[in-house]
Amino acid sequence: MQLDTTMKSFLATLAIGSVVVVANAQAGSSVYINDANAPARCQAFTPGATNTVRNRVTGSENIGAAMNVACAFENISSFDYGLPPYAAGVQIANNGNAAFTVTCSELSGYFGDAGAVINKTTASIAPGEYEFVEFTADDTPDTGDTDLGSYAVGIVCNLPTHAVMGETYTDWMDEDGVEGV
Numbered sequence: 433m434q435l436d437t438t439m440k441s442f443l444a445t446l447a448i449g450s451v452v453v454v455a456n457a458q459a460g461s462s463v464y465i466n467d468a469n470a471p472a473r474c475q476a477f478t479p480g481a482t483n484t485v486r487n488r489v490t491g492s493e494n495i496g497a498a499m500n501v502a503c504a505f506e507n508i509s510s511f512d513y514g515l516p517p518y519a520a521g522v523q524i525a526n527n528g529n530a531a532f533t534v535t536c537s538e539l540s541g542y543f544g545d546a547g548a549v550i551n552k553t554t555a556s557i558a559p560g561e562y563e564f565v566e567f568t569a570d571d572t573p574d575t576g577d578t579d580l581g582s583y584a585v586g587i588v589c590n591l592p593t594h595a596v597m598g599e600t601y602t603d604w605m606d607e608d609g610v611e612g613v
Contacts, residue, residue, distance in 0.1 A: 462608035466508060470522070470597040474503035477588075485591070491598040493527055494591040501591055507583040509606040516540075516579040519603040521566035522587055526557045528594025533557065536589040538567035540582040548572050548581045562598065565589070579604070 470492040476485035477500040484496025492501060505520055524534045534554045541547025550571045554563045567587065569577045585602060589595075 460608045460610050461605050463603060464509070464606055465601055465603050466506070467599065467601040470501075470503065470600055473505060473600050474501050474522075474597055476501050491525065491596040493596040494593060496593065498590055498592045500588055501597055502588045503586060503597075503600055505585045505587075505600070505602045507585075507602070507604065509583075509604060514606040515604055516581065516583045517585050517602040517604045518579045519566060519568045519601075520580060520585045520587060521564050521601055522589060522597055523562055523564050523599040524554060524557060524589065524591075525562035525596040525598055526559050526594060527596045529559050531556045531558045532592045532595065534563075534565065534589055534591060534595055536565045536587055538571070538580065539586045539588065540580045540584065542582070542584050545582065545584075547584075557595075562596075564599075 469490050471487040471489070474492055476483045476492075484499055485492050485494050485501060494501070503522060505517065507514070507517060509515070520538060522536065526532060533556055536552055536554075538550045538552075539547060550567055552565055552567070552571075554565055557563050565587075567580065569579050572581060587600075589597060591597060
């Protein structure tokens, strides 16, 4: 059965009107996680021949003396509803024969900003084991914070010999595209 022109026009108008109403409705919120292996986000402070950090697909291992590795996390969120990350972290594994600790710092903000700086040291990581170093809004100086203070978030870790930086991640809230109640 074919629809006549009037019915087709009515259905097209109804469809367009529905899209406009949904587009103007406030969406709910969801948690989003951006997860990647360290080589995608991190690099050693020291370039060239003295750089002892070896990037592999699943992580970055320091094979020499202790070296700083910096990770910059991108924020992928909507313009109107996306919030700065409320958590960011890195996984540190021990690929050596002796236990060690790792100290990391989270820095938020852009160059020239006075963002928060938070320092953490892992517990002792035994050979073959790993630990996550996570920074959250609860770690910031202001007890009322719900995020890390900026869309720009970075973590710097001082990796001892045979430390492997593996997984890296950020968590944030943003609209979920589903109309709110």
